[in-house]
Amino acid sequence: xxxxxxxxxxxxxxxxxxxxLFIISMAILTGWISRRGDTVRSGWREIRYxxxxxxxxxxxxxxxxxxxDPSGWIAASRIGSWTLYIESAGGHAFLVWIYYLxxxxxxxxxxxxxxxxxxxxxxxxxxxxxPPDENDPAGDRTEGVREDGV
Amino acid sequence: MxxxxxxxxxxxxxxxALMIVFSLxxxxxxxxxxxxxxxxxxxxxxxxxxxxxxxLFTLRSAGYILEATFFPAAQPPAPEYLSPLIDGITMxxxxxxxxxxxxxxxxxxxxxxxxxxxxxxxxxxKELIDLNRTLKERVQERxxxxxxxxxxxARADRLASIGQLSSGxxxxxxxxxxxxxxxxxxxxxxxxxxSQRYEDLQVILKHAKNCKAIVEDxxxxxxxxxxxxxxxSIHDVIHDAILFVQNRVRxxxxxxxxxxxxxxxxxxxxxxxxRQVLVNLVMNACQAVGxxxxxxxxxxxxxxARQVHIRVADDGCGIxxxxxxxxxxxxxxxxxxxxxxGLGLAVSYGIIRNNGGEILVSSEPGWGSVFTxxxxxxxxxxxxxxx
Numbered sequence: 001x002x003x004x005x006x007x008x009x010x011x012x013x014x015x016x017x018x019x020x021l022f023i024i025s026m027a028i029l030t031g032w033i034s035r036r037g038d039t040v041r042s043g044w045r046e047i048r049y050x051x052x053x054x055x056x057x058x059x060x061x062x063x064x065x066x067x068x069d070p071s072g073w074i075a076a077s078r079i080g081s082w083t084l085y086i087e088s089a090g091g092h093a094f095l096v097w098i099y100y101l102x103x104x105x106x107x108x109x110x111x112x113x114x115x116x117x118x119x120x121x122x123x124x125x126x127x128x129x130x131p132p133d134e135n136d137p138a139g140d141r142t143e144g145v146r147e148d149g150v
Numbered sequence: 151m152x153x154x155x156x157x158x159x160x161x162x163x164x165x166x167a168l169m170i171v172f173s174l175x176x177x178x179x180x181x182x183x184x185x186x187x188x189x190x191x192x193x194x195x196x197x198x199x200x201x202x203x204x205x206l207f208t209l210r211s212a213g214y215i216l217e218a219t220f221f222p223a224a225q226p227p228a229p230e231y232l233s234p235l236i237d238g239i240t241m242x243x244x245x246x247x248x249x250x251x252x253x254x255x256x257x258x259x260x261x262x263x264x265x266x267x268x269x270x271x272x273x274x275x276k277e278l279i280d281l282n283r284t285l286k287e288r289v290q291e292r293x294x295x296x297x298x299x300x301x302x303x304a305r306a307d308r309l310a311s312i313g314q315l316s317s318g319x320x321x322x323x324x325x326x327x328x329x330x331x332x333x334x335x336x337x338x339x340x341x342x343x344x345s346q347r348y349e350d351l352q353v354i355l356k357h358a359k360n361c362k363a364i365v366e367d368x369x370x371x372x373x374x375x376x377x378x379x380x381x382x383s384i385h386d387v388i389h390d391a392i393l394f395v396q397n398r399v400r401x402x403x404x405x406x407x408x409x410x411x412x413x414x415x416x417x418x419x420x421x422x423x424x425r426q427v428l429v430n431l432v433m434n435a436c437q438a439v440g441x442x443x444x445x446x447x448x449x450x451x452x453x454x455a456r457q458v459h460i461r462v463a464d465d466g467c468g469i470x471x472x473x474x475x476x477x478x479x480x481x482x483x484x485x486x487x488x489x490x491x492g493l494g495l496a497v498s499y500g501i502i503r504n505n506g507g508e509i510l511v512s513s514e515p516g517w518g519s520v521f522t523x524x525x526x527x528x529x530x531x532x533x534x535x536x537x
Contacts, residue, residue: 011237018244025248032255047196054203058244084155096151103158106165113172113207120179120196127186127193 012069019062026051026058043126046119053112060105067099074099163218166211173204173211191254191261198250206243210236302510305478309499312480320368327365331358367493368480370500377420377505379528384458385410387421388447391428399436406432406445413451414458418528420505427498427509431462431521434494437485438466438519451527460523469513477511 033048067074073095075087088095180200184193213236281288334355341348392406435445448461469477469484476482478499483492502509506526513519 011234014241015237015244018241018248021248022244025251028255029251032258078155079152082155082159083152084158085152087151093151096153100153100158104161106161106169109207110165110168110172113169113176113203116200116203117172117175117179120176120183120200123192123196124179124183124186127183 012065016062016065019058019065023055023058023062026055030055043119043123046115046122050112050115050119053108053115057105057108057112060102060108064099064102064105067095067102159218162214166214169207169211170215173207176200177204191258195250195254195258198254199247202243202246202250206240206247209239209243301475305475306503309478309496312496313500316368316480320365323361324365324369327358327362331355331362334358364491364493367491367497370497377423377501379418379420379505381416381418382421382424383416384414384419384424384449384460384525387425388428388449388460391425391432392447394429395432395436398433402436402439402441402443404436404439404441404443404445406447409446409448411449411451413453414449415527417458417525419525420501423501424505424525427501427523428460428462430494430498431523435462435464435466435519435521438468439464440466456527458525458527460525461520462523463518463520465518468515468517469511469519470515474511474513478509 030048030051033044033051036044068076073089075089076099077085079085084100086096086099088099177200180193180197184190184197187193334351338348338351338355341351388408388410392408396404396406432445432447436443439445444465446461446463448459448463450459450461451457452459473482473484478495479492480496481492482496485492499509502523502525506528508524510522510524511519512522
């Protein structure tokens with residue numbers, strides 16, 4: 001699903017740039033959750049796992065786009081309904097297999113989304129047990145955030 | 151290289167279906183979390199993150215399923231005019247999700263600081279309101295404390311002056327009294343016991359001895375000599391005093407309760423003098439409560455101040471406010487003439503001051519009086535420091 005041909009090189013570059021930005025932001029989210037000490041807390045822990053899976057998914061998608069569109073190292077086409085023809089520009093078989101592997105990016109995006117849903121569900125369950133704290137509307141009342149904001 | 155597309159197709163189709171379900175679930179949960187507490191920053195962040203992510207994966211998955219359904223073997227899989235639209239939407243949603251993370255991770259700490267400060271301000275405001283509400287009472291309390299201290303200081307000054315005066319008078323009177331006693335005893339030696347002259351001389355000697363006792367008390371009040379300190383348990387001294395007094399007031403049926411703090415350890419003090427003070431206070435209490443009265447003696451260790459508080463409370467008639475000021479003055483008494491010299495409390499005051507302590511009184515007429523003796527806790531190391 002990730003590797004779909006783009007209409008133009010500009011479109012491919014824009015999507016690649018978006019994936020790069022997405023990877024960086026998810027890495028920041030992971031570090032941010034770790035720094036806040038939330039990695040052991042139910043809810044935020046799952047959201048961190050989700051961010052890690054999203055990083056890998058985005059890296060797979062990025063690689064698939066990179067191999068196929070701007071670089072032209074890989075040319076893939078469908079032969080019939082159940083066969084795929086993949087051709088490497090330099091005749092490198094490993095590039096073909098890398099391309100084949102990164103085309104299975106759904107194996108990463110699905111767990112990422114599952115963990116996000118799990119994290120949100122747990123935070124929601126905790127929020128139902130804890131009344132809103134009027135004194136701390138910015139805080140993560142479901143987890144007892146430290147006052148120093150770390 | 152020709153490879154089978156089945157794994158990719160299976161993963162994509164099943165994955166797309168699952169992604170639609172979980173993406174929508176993520177948006178629903180994030181929305182519910184936000185609705186529970188719309189001002190919660192974590193909830194806002196998760197909603198803003200879930201919406202672009204969920205939308206991205208829902209659209210892409212739905213798009214893929216549609217492609218696979220309507221263009222199963224097309225290459226490229228969708229009409230070309232759709233590519234810029236798909237790229238644009240993908241970029242917008244990916245960048246949107248990334249921006250949310252970057253924005254919130256940067257502003258989170260700032261928000262935390264702002265809200266921490268706000269909470270501190272709220273707490274301070276609440277404290278200020280409370281303070282303002284009780285300001286009048288606090289001012290009154292402080293004023294009373296200051297007035298009490300002022301009175302105590304004035305009393306201490308006055309008693310010091312009286313003590314100096316008494317000391318001089320006692321010294322001047324003591325010598326003539328000694329001469330009177332001596333000559334009376336000499337004259338008595340020449341008289342027959344039982345004669346009128348002998349009995350007259352006995353009366354003179356008796357009154358001279360009374361005068362001598364009063365002078366001795368005056369000297370005790372004024373004396374600034376080194377107390378004879380030994381390591382003693384104040385609780386033993388209290389028990390001795392109670393025993394002594396109970397023997398004297400047995401007929402009055404007075405109950406003396408004690409509440410002694412086990413934390414009070416033996417300490418250095420002038421045992422005889424402190425016993426004298428306690429006997430004096432308990433005797434006064436007995437006289438105040440009359441028959442069937444209750445006296446309570448408490449001790450309490452004030453560890454930080456290194457002091458022991460001995461509280462003698464009675465439920466007797468109390469002391470009039472006008473009299474409290476003069477209660478420690480020598481020769482001041484509220485008892486009928488002939489029943490007291492008015493030196494007991496003055497002497498007690500002198501003894502306690504001489505032991506480095508303090509004696510306080512509070513009383514409510516009709517409800518009783520409380521005398522509090524505050525003694526420094528002296529150990530072998532600092533016993534001489536309070537003399």
